[in-house]
Amino acid sequence: MYELIRTEHAARRGRFKTVHGTVETPAFMNVATAAAIKGGLSAFDLKEIKCQVMLCNTYHLHLRPGDELVRDMGGLHRFTRWDGPILTDSGGFQVFSLASLRKIREEGVTFNSHIDGRKIFMGPEESMRIQANLGSTIAMAFDECIKNPAEHGYAKDSCARTVRWLKRCKDEMARLKREGLAVNPDQLLFGINQGCCFDDLRVEQMKEIAELDLDGYSIGGLAVGEPTEEMYRVITVVEPHMPKDKIRYLMGVGTPGNILESIARGVDLFDCVMPARNARHGHFNTWGGIINIRNAKYERDESPIDPQCDCPVCRNFSRSYIRHLFKADEILGLRLGVMHNLYFYNTLLERCRDALDAGNFEGFREKYSKILDSRI
């Protein structure tokens, strides 16, 4: 459970205890969509790059290899060999972003698989059953991630339905645990705040779900195309209504700068595909900004990706070598790049925690918020 250790303005330094280990917050979760980190990283590699929480995608795993197979193999921990906390999303976001021919009803959503087109139904109960089979540490409630921009009327109805779905998620998880059907009998449930960029809907919905006394609360439906300032405004508007004694997770965010600004606004937990995706394109995070390793100036550069970084990649390999790997389409380039970028993110969050411990997070944020997102 979440313990608030200290604050600096809205920023929070905390600790989140789970049956799979304690998460020091603020923290960044490393995305392993189909039970594997892109770029060829295994669960053991995650240990080397300071990962605290692995995130897997319910939608992808339901389609392939199937959550019942994962259950039969003992759940995600045994399947992937990652023994730390695992968060599974609800599938909602992918149903609304990847699948085609969606039909939303009160019961749930019918959609076609993006892999083979077959028709699938997923509602709150199905999402909970799948996540119970996956055996994650933290399950996310099934929600509708509304497109941005949206009509106020549609968003309002959708929010109300997401709250009803959340209650059904809570009930179904309780039943699954009661009947011994959850691979992890201590599985936690996080609710999700929605409401597009409408402050009134965001606040109203947050108040409603706060009353359900869940294990944590997320802000969803952001970083989906709205201006960054809108995102910060929504966080600032919602935050006062989020329970102080519960962990807070901003879904799918973001750049290092986004993360610093969101911590300053009271967020504890993050996830994003960006560091791994950027790495695969040769864009590497450094403490001086983002470099593109394909740039000709690195052709004979013997220095590491980031001279200030002590990750396994920077301790050993030169920009020149990694650039060559990218130019020659060698998979090793992807792997080294992803390792570096994830290590950078995990270290960034570690340094945020250190700054919060030392009471100088504001100075840290001011120094790095802009520079880390700049391309150099």
Next chain:
Amino acid sequence: MYELIRTEHAARRGRFKTVHGTVETPAFMNVATAAAIKGGLSAFDLKEIKCQVMLCNTYHLHLRPGDELVRDMGGLHRFTRWDGPILTDSGGFQVFSLASLRKIREEGVTFNSHIDGRKIFMGPEESMRIQANLGSTIAMAFDECIKNPAEHGYAKDSCARTVRWLKRCKDEMARLKREGLAVNPDQLLFGINQGCCFDDLRVEQMKEIAELDLDGYSIGGLAVGEPTEEMYRVITVVEPHMPKDKIRYLMGVGTPGNILESIARGVDLFDCVMPARNARHGHFNTWGGIINIRNAKYERDESPIDPQCDCPVCRNFSRSYIRHLFKADEILGLRLGVMHNLYFYNTLLERCRDALDAGNFEGFREKYSKILDSRI
């Protein structure tokens, strides 16, 4: 230099000392074509899978990133961070298998790059200069790898030219060392036996190059489509004419069974892309034969790829998980597969050495020669 420790019939247990470390033979060299093992393995991963020698390709590195860049970065050892022995091939094989519009003259070969089509000239001197820039432990002589089948007349002329080229290689390497132009001043030179499947040409050419007192001798031009029995016959015919006090390398071979049979015929050193390529297709070597991980019967199989294997993959991951990674096109599947297969090959050679040490290689070969190549 090569030390013959003991023999069992024609099979040899030996030790090959180089400035980059000692190679216990027989040994299998792990192929890192463009200065990286396919499947995302780094030089540090090679240490984990019992690799003794890394092999890089002169042709590929000359085209990209360029051997002068590698020289400027301190040579292949510093570039890749592999500190053990490195063998570079001469580029000859690739010029004759990958490049287009070849023109062979006494001086060398003019060809078009398979990457961008640009015209390149490579002869014995160019190959030696490139390999001097790469700074490998062992350089291979520039030869013509004759297509199989070939005319006896053409093969005879080609063999004679390859001998003349070998002398030029030796002279050029001596000059490069003398003038301080070799990244590795202790670089070794291996000559290559050619002659297609013509016993008279093979023997004649072997006698000629044996007189040049090189650091090692290879048999090239085999495993290029001829029946396996032809290959074994050629090795058996050539072997008595290879210097006993020099290491012997069979280029580009082969299956585990091929390796056992070739050791029995007096070969010390092997290389092959097969274990890594097979791994990338989901075909894994085990001590009971070759399995295809995509097979449905492994869907819920919690056992490792090979229960008899103690590689980092088999110690940790299930067939079920690895099968999922292949079905989901996750790069991690390739990486784990390549790690396993290379570990298998390196361990196979280790067990051959143990058997030779114990004086029971014949029994070992009889037990495994067929079974290891069978598909199960």
